[in-house]
Amino acid sequence: xxxxxxxxxxxxxxxxxxxxxxxxxxxxxxxxxxxxxxxxxxxxxxxxxxxxxxxxxxxxxxxxxxxxxxxxxxxxxxxxxxxxxxxxxxxxxxxxxxxxxxxxxxxxxxxxxxxxxxxxxxxxxxxxxxxxxxxxxxxxxxxxxxxxxxxxxxxxxxxxxxxxxxxxxxxxxxxxxxxxxxxxxxxxxxxxxxxxxxxxxxx
Amino acid sequence: xxxxxxxxxxxxxxxxxxxxxxxxxxxxxxxxxxxxxxxxxxxxxxxxxxxxxxxxxxxxxxxxxxxxxxxxxxxxxxxxxxxxxxxxxxxxxxxxxxxxxxxxxxxxxxxxxxxxxxxxxxxxxxxxxxxxxxxxxxxxxxxxxxxxxxxxxxxxxxxxxxxxxxxxxxxxxxxxxxxxxxxxxxxxxxxxxxxxxxxxxxx
DNA sequence: GTCTATAACTCGATAGAC
DNA sequence: GTCTATCGAGTTATAGAC
Numbered sequence: 001x002x003x004x005x006x007x008x009x010x011x012x013x014x015x016x017x018x019x020x021x022x023x024x025x026x027x028x029x030x031x032x033x034x035x036x037x038x039x040x041x042x043x044x045x046x047x048x049x050x051x052x053x054x055x056x057x058x059x060x061x062x063x064x065x066x067x068x069x070x071x072x073x074x075x076x077x078x079x080x081x082x083x084x085x086x087x088x089x090x091x092x093x094x095x096x097x098x099x100x101x102x103x104x105x106x107x108x109x110x111x112x113x114x115x116x117x118x119x120x121x122x123x124x125x126x127x128x129x130x131x132x133x134x135x136x137x138x139x140x141x142x143x144x145x146x147x148x149x150x151x152x153x154x155x156x157x158x159x160x161x162x163x164x165x166x167x168x169x170x171x172x173x174x175x176x177x178x179x180x181x182x183x184x185x186x187x188x189x190x191x192x193x194x195x196x197x198x199x200x201x202x203x
Numbered sequence: 204x205x206x207x208x209x210x211x212x213x214x215x216x217x218x219x220x221x222x223x224x225x226x227x228x229x230x231x232x233x234x235x236x237x238x239x240x241x242x243x244x245x246x247x248x249x250x251x252x253x254x255x256x257x258x259x260x261x262x263x264x265x266x267x268x269x270x271x272x273x274x275x276x277x278x279x280x281x282x283x284x285x286x287x288x289x290x291x292x293x294x295x296x297x298x299x300x301x302x303x304x305x306x307x308x309x310x311x312x313x314x315x316x317x318x319x320x321x322x323x324x325x326x327x328x329x330x331x332x333x334x335x336x337x338x339x340x341x342x343x344x345x346x347x348x349x350x351x352x353x354x355x356x357x358x359x360x361x362x363x364x365x366x367x368x369x370x371x372x373x374x375x376x377x378x379x380x381x382x383x384x385x386x387x388x389x390x391x392x393x394x395x396x397x398x399x400x401x402x403x404x405x406x
Numbered sequence: 407g408t409c410t411a412t413a414a415c416t417c418g419a420t421a422g423a424c
Numbered sequence: 425g426t427c428t429a430t431c432g433a434g435t436t437a438t439a440g441a442c
Contacts, residue, residue, distance in 0.1 A: 019319070020335065021320065022225075022227060022319070022320045024228050025227050025320060025401025026226060027434075027435065027436080028435085028436060028437085029434085029435080029436090035377070037407090037408070037409090037435085038408070038409060038410080040408080040409070040410080040437085040438080040439095041407065041408050041409070041410095041434095041438085042439070044407055044408080045407090048436075048437075049436070049437095066312070086300065109319055112315070112319070113316065113319055113320070115378060116222070116225075116312055116315070116316055116377070116378070116381070117224065117225045117228060117316070122378050122381065123381065125231035125378065126375070126378055126379065126382075130375060145271060153403075157395070157396060157399050160396070161368055161396070162370065163363055163371070163439080164367050164368045164370070164371025165367045165368070165373075167371050167372075168366070168368075168369070168370050168371055168418085169367065171318075172329070172333060174319070175319070175325050175329055178319070178325065179223075179325070179329075192360070193364070194362065195270075196357065196360050197364070198244070200356075203402070229419060230416075230418080231418060231419085232416080232417080232418085240425090240426070241426070241427060241428080242417085242418080242419080242425050243420075243421090243426080243427070243428085243429095244425065244427070246418095246419070246420080247425055247426080248425090251418070251419075252418070252419095340436090350413080376427085407437105407442105408441105408442085409438105409440100409441080409442075410439105410440095410441080410442100411438105411439085411440090411441100412430095412436100412437105412438085413436105413437085413438080413439095414435100414436095414438105414441085415434100415435075415436090415437105416432105416434080416435065416436105417432100417433080417434065417435080418432100418433095419427090419431085419432100420429105420430085420431080420438105421429090421430085421431100422426105422427100422429095423426105423427080423428080423429105424426085424427075424428100
């Protein structure tokens with residue numbers, strides 16, 4: 001580890017510990033010990049514990065922005081040949097997931113942990129992880145409706161339902177993975193649910 | 204406050220504080236101060252902080268058990284005259300909600316806060332707040348299918364989708380209420396979503 | 407940029423008088 | 425069942441030597 005990477009090591013270590021033991025359950029001491037430096041040295045890289053959390057929020061915001069823009073770009077280019085709604089949707093889902101690295105998965109956990117307690121986390125969850133996702137799904141459903149890939153289903157509320165389905169599965173699968181369930185099985189379950197949902201819109 | 208009610212006051216105070224500041228963010232000192240006794244006195248009623256949390260879980264388990272049994276009883280009695288699926292469903296929802304007092308709403312928040320961090324809370328969330336709810340909805344959907352109130356929609360997965368919708372709305376509405384939104388508006392939104400979902404099964 | 411040392415405070419929990 | 429008093433450990437953060 002170079003000196004220049006210490007800040008990054010602190011960041012990634014904090015994400016892991018915050019997601020595992022919670023923000024309040026993790027001390028600056030824990031992070032420093034795991035990184036291999038003293039607590040006081042950590043303050044040369046971050047102004048304090050809360051500054052680390054701010055950095056984590058900024059990171060996640062960046063990841064989401066990039067994913068949404070990538071999907072916006074994809075929408076208006078090379079997917080015109082995809083006429084099957086399920087295939088169309090899965091292509092978009094794969095594109096979106098490209099931007100979701102393991103770190104951003106852990107950050108989602110931190111945000112859900114803190115959303116009731118911390119104003120910034122709550123705002124992020126409502127704006128980015130819920131509203132922005134709903135808007136994105138709405139735009140994509142509209143696109144599919146124009147191409148007559150799906151029926152007239154009340155796009156506004158249906159998009160909401162899809163996002164709630166996704167969030168519910170994300171939470172449940174994370175919990176079940178913590179209890180030792182096989183991630184492969186969970187992924188297949190996820191694909192099954194998504195497929196059924198989109199098929200329901202197509203018929 | 205009688206002496207005999209001190210334990211109950213501690214319990215309810217803990218529920219409020221845990222839901223507002225989190226389990227780790229609330230100290231035994233906070234609870235004692237709010238109740239109006241010294242910390243040491245609190246230990247005459249609970250063996251410790253964790254024992255209070257255990258009591259909270261037991262309370263919620265009891266609430267859910269009673270609500271589920273009430274709905275089971277209702278299913279096989281006086282709702283035979285209800286042939287409209289939305290009316291049928293709303294009658295059941297109202298019956299279920301009768302058992303959900305404000306305390307149990309706050310406890311749900313505590314559980315979601317702790318589900319990633321605490322094994323007992325995670326188990327409760329998965330078993331009671333997710334699986335038991337799915338099973339209940341499945342049973343009711345089967346009942347409705349037998350009476351030909353709904354179409355053949357793949358009851359297993361559809362019940363899951365309904366529970367995820369409910370959980371998603373519960374979380375989002377709690378967050379928005381924390382940010383000062385009008386509970387009345389949120390309740391109407393909830394009714395709108397439920398109605399649309401059940402209508403979608405009826406057609 | 408890292409360290410030692412320490413300030414200033416909060417935590418859960420207990421002993422023992424009344 | 426409530427209190428005072430206290431313990432031992434943990435908390436974030438800073439000062440200053442190297």
